[in-house]
Amino acid sequence: MEDYAQEAVKAVKAGKVIVVPTDTLYGFACDACSMGAVHRIYEIKGRNYTSPLAIYVRDVEEIRRFAVTDHLPNGLLTLFFLDL
Known part of the structure; x- marks a missing residue:
C-alpha cells in the first residue's frame, strides 16, 4: 500500500490526474494549483468550466x-x- 501512495504522490506532483476510491465511488484527484491537471479533470468528466470542482484544504x-x-x-x- 505504501508503494501505491508514494506513486500517487509522485504523479500528483508531476501534474497528473489520479483516481482515488471514496466511500461511494471513485473520484479524480490532482494538485489544485496545476491548471493543466485541473483542465484535464474537466475534460475527463466532460464538465462545463462554470461548474466548480471540490478541493481539499488543510x-x-x-x-x-x-x-x-x-x-x-x-x-x-x-x-x-x-x-x-
Missing part, C-alpha cells in the same frame, strides 16, 4: 488562496476546522 488560510471569503461572517470558516 486550514482556513488555504481556503482564502482559492476562494473569495470577504462576504462570510467573521469566524464562520474556522468553525469547520475545530477539533472535535
